[in-house]
Amino acid sequence: xxxxxxxxxxxxxxxxxxxxxxxxxxxxxxxxxxxxxxxxxxxxxxxxxxxxxxxxxxxxxxxxxxxxxxxxxxxxxxxxxxxxxxxxxxxxxxxxxxxxxxxxxxxxxxxxxxxxxxxxxxxxxxxxxxxxxxxxxxxxxxxxxxxxxxxxxxxxxxxxxxxxxxxxxxxxxxxxxxxxxxxxxxxxxxxxxxxxxxxxxxxxxxxxxxxxxxxxxxxxxxxxxxxxxxxxxxxxxxxxxxxxxxxxxxxxxxxxxxxxxxxxxxxxxxx
Numbered sequence: 001x002x003x004x005x006x007x008x009x010x011x012x013x014x015x016x017x018x019x020x021x022x023x024x025x026x027x028x029x030x031x032x033x034x035x036x037x038x039x040x041x042x043x044x045x046x047x048x049x050x051x052x053x054x055x056x057x058x059x060x061x062x063x064x065x066x067x068x069x070x071x072x073x074x075x076x077x078x079x080x081x082x083x084x085x086x087x088x089x090x091x092x093x094x095x096x097x098x099x100x101x102x103x104x105x106x107x108x109x110x111x112x113x114x115x116x117x118x119x120x121x122x123x124x125x126x127x128x129x130x131x132x133x134x135x136x137x138x139x140x141x142x143x144x145x146x147x148x149x150x151x152x153x154x155x156x157x158x159x160x161x162x163x164x165x166x167x168x169x170x171x172x173x174x175x176x177x178x179x180x181x182x183x184x185x186x187x188x189x190x191x192x193x194x195x196x197x198x199x200x201x202x203x204x205x206x207x208x209x210x211x212x213x214x215x216x217x218x219x220x221x222x223x224x225x226x227x228x229x230x231x232x233x234x235x236x237x238x239x240x241x242x243x244x245x246x247x248x249x250x251x252x253x254x255x256x257x258x259x260x261x262x263x264x265x266x267x268x269x270x271x
Contacts, residue, residue: 018086022079029075030068037067041157048131048160050139053149055156066154073165080169081115091185114175122171125223126164134219135160163220166205170224177231178238188235195232199225 015022041063045055057063139149180186191198206220 013090015083015086015090018082022082022086025082026075026079029078030071033074034067034071037070040070040161041066041153044157044160045153047127048135049151049156050136050149052143053139053151055151055153057153062152062154066157069154069158070161073161077165077168111175115172118171118175119168123164123168125171126167127160130167130219130223131160131163134215137215167220167223170227173224173227174231174234177228178234181235182238188232191232191235195228198228202228 049055142149177186177191181188181191202221202224203217205224206217
C-alpha cells in the first residue's frame with residue numbers, strides 16, 4: 001500500500017512538471033473544437049430527443065456555456081493519452097528502467113488502433129443503444145403521469161455528451177488492465193480482492209452521471225461491471241509477462257537507485 005502511494009506521488013510530481021504541455025494541448029483542443037459544437041448539438045438533438053419532447057434554454061448564456069462544456073469534454077479526451085504517457089514515464093524512471101515494456105512499431109500501431117476502436121465502440125454503445133432507450137423510458141414515464149417533457153438544452157445535451165465520452169473511456173478497461181497486470185504494475189489478485197469495492201465505485205459513477213432513476217443508473221453501471229469482468233478474464237488468460245523490480249525505499253529517499261548503489265560498491269571494491 002505504501003509503495004502504491006509512493007508511485008502515485010511520483011506520477012503527480014511528473015504531471016505537475018509537465019503541466020504546461022498538458023494545459024497547452026487542453027486549451028488548443030477547446031479552441032479548435034468550439035467552432036464545431038453547433039453542428040454537434042444539432043445532431044444530438046435530432047438523434048436523441050424523444051418525439052414529443054422539447055428543448056428550451058432558460059438563461060441567455062446557456063447555449064454558449066453548453067458549447068464551452070462540449071469543448072472542455074473534447075479537450076479532456078485529448079489530454080488523457082498524454083497524461084497516461086507521462087504517468088508511464090514517471091513509473092519507468094522510479095524503477096530506473098529506461099524502457100520497461102518493449103513495444104515495437106507494429107505492436108504500437110495495433111495497440112493504438114485497439115484503443116481507438118474500443119473508444120468508438122463504447123461511445124457508439126452509449127449514443128445509439130443506451131441513451132435512446134432510457135431517455136425514451138424517462139419520457140414515457142413522465143408522459144404517463146400527464147407531464148409535458150420540456151428539457152433544458154444545457155442539461156440534456158451535456159448529460160448525453162458526458163455519458164458518451166465516459167463509456168468510450170470505460171471500454172478501454174480491457175486494454176488498460178491487461179497492460180498494467182502483464183507488466184507488473186497491478187496484480188491480478190489485488191483486482192480480485194477489491195472486486196466488490198470496484199462494483200460499488202461503478203454504481204456511484206452511474207448515480208453521478210445519470211438522473212436520479214434506478215433504471216438509468218443500472219444501464220450505466222452494468223456495462224462497467226461487464227467490461228471489468230471481461231478485463232479480468234483477459235488478464236487471467238494473458239498472465240503476467242514482466243514484473244517491475246521493487247525499489248529500495250531507503251535508496252529512493254536519498255535519490256539513489258539500485259544501479260547507482262551497485263556502481264558505488266563496485267568502485268569501492270576495486271579500490
